[in-house]
Amino acid sequence: MADVQLTPQQAQAVTNRGGSLLVSAAAGSGKTKVLVERVFSYLTEERCHIDDFLIITFTRAAAAELRSKLASELAKRVAQSPEDEHLRRQMFRVYQADIKTVDGFCASLLREHVHLLEPVEGHSLTPDFRILDESEASLLKEKALEQALESFYQRIEQGDEGCASLAATLGFGRDDRALAALVPELHGKLQSHPYPAAWLEKAAESWKHLPPRLGDSVYGRAVMEDTVRRALYWAGRLERAAEQMDGCQPVYDAYADRFLDAAAQLRQYEAAAQEGWDAMGRVQVVFRRMGTVRGDEYAQEKNAARAVLEKCRKAVGKLSAPYETAEAELLGDMQAIAPAMEALLALTEDFDRRFRAEKVRRNAMDFSDQEHYAVQLLSRPDGTPTELGEQVSLRYREIMVDEYQDTNEVQNCIFRAVSRQGENIFAVGDVKQSIYRFRLAEPGIFLEKYRTYAPAEQAAPGQPRRMVLSRNFRSRREVLDATNFVFGAIMSREMGELDYTEEQQLHPGADYPEAAERETEFHYLSVEDTPEQRFDRAAAEAQFVARRVRRLLEEKYPVRGADGSMRPVEPEDIVILMRSPASRMAVFSAALEREGIPCDGGESEDFFAAMEIAVVLSLLEVVDNPRQDVPLIAVLRSPLVGMSADRLAAIRAVQQEGDYYEALRLEQGEDAQAFLTLLDELRQAGREMSADKLLWYIYDRCHVMAIFGAMEDGAARQARLTALYDYVRRLVQSGRTGLFDCVSHLRQLLEKGDAPVVTAAKAAGGVRIMSVHKSKGLEFPVVILADLCRAFNRQDMDRPVLVHPQ
Secondary structure (H helix, E strand, O other), rough: OOOOOOOOHHHHHOOOOOOOOEEEEEEOOOOHHHHHHHHHHHHOOOOOOOHHEEEEEHHHHHHHHHHHHHHHHHHHHHOOOOOOOHHHHHHHOOOOOOEHHHHHHHHHHHHHHHOOOOOOEOOOOOOEEEEOOOOHHHHHHHHHHHHHHHHHHHHHHHHOHHHHHHHHHHOOOOHHHHHHHHHHHHHHOOOOOOOOOHHHHHHHHHHHHOOOHHHHHHHHHHHEEEEHHHHHHHHHHHHHHHHHHHOOHHHHHHHHHHHHHHHHHHHHHHHHHHHOHHHHHHHHOOOOOOOOOOOHHHHEEEEHHHHHHHHHHHHHHHHHHHHHHHHHHHHHHHHHHHHHHHHHHHHHHHHHHHHHHHHHOEEEHHHHHHHHHHHHHHHHOOOOOOOOHHHHHHOOOOEOOOOHHHHHHHHHHHHHHHHOOOEEEEEEEEEHHHHOOHOOOOOOOHHHHHHHHHHHOOOOOOOOEEEEEEEEEEHHHHHHHHHHHHHHHHOOOOOOOOOOOHHHHHEOOOOOOOOOOOOOOOOOOOOOOOOOOOOOOOHHHHHHHHHHHHHHHHOOEEOOOOOOEEEOOOHHHHEEEEOOHHHHHHHHHHHHHHHHOOOHHHHHOOOOHHHHHHHHHHHHHHHHHHOHHHHHHHHOOOOOOOOOOOHHHHHHOOOOOOOOOHHHOOOHHHHHHHHHHHHHHHHHHHHHHHHHHHHHHHHOOOOOOHHHHHHOOOHHHHHHHHHHHHHHHHHHOOOOOOOOHHHHHHHHHHHOOOOOOOOOOOOOOOOEOOOOOOOOOOOOEEEOOOOOOOOOOOOHHOOOOOOOOO
């Protein structure tokens, strides 16, 4: 494989054949290199073509980067073997290869085969369908919901008791705001299922025929399983605590048998769960009175034991709470609420039908529609592929999926249909990096395959297999040791859905020169209020972090520069990561400022307030319609044209009535005429080009990148301009090809304060503060992980209706 050096693990991932392969690739383990080399192993050893593969990435940027790497590697190998005609042909094919996101694959499939979909209320989608933007989709949702609720209240007037019960339960007889919020929320969660209508039907059927035993219901089974899991956990904690007392006889004599007795009682929950709900309620854990330990010399051991005991008592008190209500009473409650639940499901189905029909009538769809329509085209409800699914699967030698841990059931159904029922799929991911559950990703798909697939070295021909890439080439041993320490302590199948075993641990793969003081630091801040004063814990933590940064700078902490040499740390080398920095940005920024440390809180910047974005947006508005005084004057005053305030006043004096454009047309000055000539050229281009091509034409014709790049923070300004272009390009791809549509949409974003995401690298401006989520894929020499005292987000558990994943 050319001159690429692969580890034994990576080489196995590249060459393994004979069945579907799941690769659990830890952070920094070289998964992109493995994917590229696997493609080339097919090209060179099996003489496949590069467009014989469907390669799915999570983002368009990742797809473009991967295509670029493949093209670059191709160019290098062709240079090494210019006589290889097969490789030379791939240079042309690489740009036609299917390297795209799931959305991109679905869109291409639908534009080719949308005619196979059944009409919806007399209307059919055509190949020139467009993708709805968020604001238009919201308007259509509101319209469909209003119509569905109107029909819902008509059924109440006709005597539908289920609808009346639902309205009374959620609205308390006063208003329908809770119901109006719940229906779209439930509808949104259903989009992760391949067949939402079938799910609604199955759920309604389950409420029509409730089981005779509470433990046989989804609700009862979930509660009982959770109780058993918690009981066994605390039984184990007590047993381990008793074992640890063995070295201190006085504490062992006073506590150990009581701990073991309580542990035995907790284990009764496991047997009680087999009997049923009421049997769970009969389990009563009684903690016997602890013995006495005399002497201060055993205080440390005694306090450690009592700490475990107190935590266990609190937890056990919560275990029995659900069973204070008898099974018969709860079954009666479920029978009483069943009509309301059936009505909710029917209302959601009605909303879905109306919303879908309205989209089809406009020849439009949203991103989830693309995936669901693709499922309809490729797969039957029983999971077998359709005729089209079989045809599409024959196009590809292998399906390669990156970031597989963030797949959902809809996407997995698509992958299965085009991979010959999962026979030739190569999936790479890391469940520990799954961060998109809020976007309906289901890491359980990855985990289920990981647990059931055979190890690659033991798999029989045709049998699905798995392997692990655990060597990290991105971080020092000290970072990896600290990560293993934390994950090993907290991550399990119950907490994180995966046991953090030796196989999952990160191992150093890169060689770093030895350096002192590289150990990861763990700091626990104890902030206690006093009767006289209450402390702001966030401010105290921010102050501690700022002072630690100051020490790093003063001590000239050594870091490795871009050229590989060691140099003193600079503020730009340091990042402070938090789960949600928005609420902490001000206090951390202020603390850093007090220490004289520059800070770049990039996540809070106003994208549209940046001068270069405001100028370009104004220019687009003028190209669309020059008779707008405010944007026209903004462009003339900007660095792109450079007229002074006095010059603008002189132009206005030429004609004081009417709009400013008329006065400009009458002005005979060289600068005014030059701008009018340029504007005519841009307006003519706007009639012939899509909005994205026009924007790039403006960048090139007006030297936008060069002008703003030469200003202070030039790299950041260019990054924002690139981000604006990327956003407009996505608008065009979604169907908004015209300048007017794009400008109107950008204006709406400005008014709502909803800025496009800046994906390009920003200019360094001090210590960075950002969310853990946005830091994915970035690297910093010094990382401070802050604000870890926050509890887990349990917002979903506080909803009026909870939705089981299945």
